[in-house]
Amino acid sequence: MPPPSPPQPVAEPATAAAIFIVGTLADDAATHAQVRAWCGDLAALVRAVGHRAPQDHLSCVAGFGAEAWDRLFGAPRPRELHPFIEYGPPERRAVATPGDVLLHLRADRMDLCFELATHLVAALGPGFTAVDEVHGFRNFDMRSMIGFVDGTENPQGQEAVAATVIGAEDPDFAGGSYVIVQKYLHDMQGWNALPVEVQERIIGRTKLSDIELDDATKPSWAHNALTVIEDENGEEIDIVRGNMPFGRPGMGEFGTYFIGYARSPRPIEQMLENMFVGKPAGNYDRLLDFSTAVTGGLFFVPSQDLLQALSERDPQSEPAPPTADGYTGSLCIGSLKGQTHHE
Numbered sequence: 001m002p003p004p005s006p007p008q009p010v011a012e013p014a015t016a017a018a019i020f021i022v023g024t025l026a027d028d029a030a031t032h033a034q035v036r037a038w039c040g041d042l043a044a045l046v047r048a049v050g051h052r053a054p055q056d057h058l059s060c061v062a063g064f065g066a067e068a069w070d071r072l073f074g075a076p077r078p079r080e081l082h083p084f085i086e087y088g089p090p091e092r093r094a095v096a097t098p099g100d101v102l103l104h105l106r107a108d109r110m111d112l113c114f115e116l117a118t119h120l121v122a123a124l125g126p127g128f129t130a131v132d133e134v135h136g137f138r139n140f141d142m143r144s145m146i147g148f149v150d151g152t153e154n155p156q157g158q159e160a161v162a163a164t165v166i167g168a169e170d171p172d173f174a175g176g177s178y179v180i181v182q183k184y185l186h187d188m189q190g191w192n193a194l195p196v197e198v199q200e201r202i203i204g205r206t207k208l209s210d211i212e213l214d215d216a217t218k219p220s221w222a223h224n225a226l227t228v229i230e231d232e233n234g235e236e237i238d239i240v241r242g243n244m245p246f247g248r249p250g251m252g253e254f255g256t257y258f259i260g261y262a263r264s265p266r267p268i269e270q271m272l273e274n275m276f277v278g279k280p281a282g283n284y285d286r287l288l289d290f291s292t293a294v295t296g297g298l299f300f301v302p303s304q305d306l307l308q309a310l311s312e313r314d315p316q317s318e319p320a321p322p323t324a325d326g327y328t329g330s331l332c333i334g335s336l337k338g339q340t341h342h343e
Ligand code: HEM
Pocket: 144, 145, 146, 148, 149, 150, 151, 152, 153, 154, 182, 184, 203, 205, 223, 224, 227, 228, 239, 241, 256, 258, 260, 268, 269, 271, 272, 287, 291
């Protein structure tokens, strides 16, 4: 058995700064070839910038949307990769917005994220158009834009890896992950006008001390009641969140960039359904009375080895065999696996 393919740095601890870039790709052969080559250059670019400041934990995760995957790499496609599914009524909707490529850059210094983003976008070439870019910062006490500590219940270490990294359920794509992003804008005036006790019932935790409310106090519509989900055996299904606050106070912009990684998009989609539609329907997340999702995207994050292998993939030479329930076929990276750095 070859060693498992190392994942991209999806389950990293929170850093002080992050840049999120979502872009679309022109649908022409030159762009596709350039982006495939970029997949092979990504790790070297991260090294080139990050090596000079090893203590500042620079990392980058790259993901690809469903349509882009087909155009860039052809079949097979990761088993659960599909366009972002919208949830909720018109006045409270998790919207889907365009996005072929996601870049999630993290470091303890914004200048490192900025420098790397500059190189990565240049290398993607003229066929890449950024459609959204957010520069996030770590707020004091790890507090989100709405003043509550964020990330407390994130799994850590091995549990984070188990929650995010695909294993035997999709062997061709083992070592990969799915990621869902949403950019939220908050009505801070409305939120701040609420008594703290009401805010605490909306989040399901105390504001100052970040302690979970007990079951008798926590409403069924609390954020952490709707986002805690279980499998058929009653085991909690974890995801790893890397949310960051962002904004421009002078312009009245106050936001949260939600980013959730998991080994299947299903748990995150279930959480979105619970939040936006409600559980049961109508029993929705009151955080959404003060927060509007203005973007939404789902991306697949290939393992590091697959990212390398994809750079040499020619989808034209591998005719895609679509089937009724998606794509099947071999990824043909067996021969390329020998080129990985750890074998
Ligand atoms: C407006 C955007 C959001 C904000 C400001 C926000 C904020 C928070 C806060 C303050 C907590 C409690 C502390 C913690 O454990 O992290 C939390 C928990 C959580 N959130 Fe969110 N969140 C947002 C959107 C989302 C979305 C879209 C999802 C999933 C689709 C989600 C999933 C979760 C989960 C799984 C937990 C942990 C629940 C637990 O295990 O107790 N959040 N969030």
